Amino acid sequence: TKQLINGNTCKSGEEDENKIFTVAVEGNIGSGKSTFLKYFENVPGVEVIPEPVSKWKDVNGHNTLDLMYKDANRWSLAFQSYVQLTMMGVHNVNCGSKIKMMERSIYSARYCFVENLYKGGLLPDVDYAILSEFYDWIQSNENTHVDLIVYLQSDPLICQERIQMRNRYEEKKVPIEYLQSLHDLHEDWLIKKNSFSVPAPVLVINTNAGISEVTKKFEQHKSQILSYSA
């Protein structure tokens, strides 16, 4: 066993790699990942590991998500370092169920968010180099294995509407350009497959529709997702 940064004590993922089927749920901000995970929370045999966003909002009293949105140039390195650390913790959680579902992964943090900040000129070269080296070290030394990626594909304009509706105050000023470029990075990585390596097969679910229709789609895909782990 080992002590995780989130306070949980867990076995290293590698020991039980054969037993647990890990699903990473990916998609833009506001694409419906939380809704998807909420649906699967009640499915027998599935354990949902929540995204550590509450930690990002309170690092010893500091809201690093807010700091990053207010002044990305100054705070992206600190914020994305902490995201990387906490995501590594989630990859290490060894759940008791057959299927482990996690919101995002260390991959999208690096391939979509860090890349987006760098491309947008919000992350200086040196900070990008440090985050990349840290990420490469994790890849060589830690177990971040994923068996399936569920990609919730959604129009950036719809994501923006949902972000406005839920009114998370840190995200109030997220511009459409930011969502569009995050969308493009997800598409390049998971659909066009022309940017970074894809660590697992990808199941795409379009989540442009309203919540009841999207929930029906989740229902329809349930047995498919469960059968992958059988």
Ligand code: TTP
């Ligand atoms: P998301 O991981 O996209 O979670 P969400 O709650 O917005 O997802 P959904 O609406 O689909 O349920 O992002 C949470 C916040 O953290 C969001 O403001 C984006 C930010 N973030 C980064 O800035 N960098 C990162 O590396 C990650 C993973 C998130």
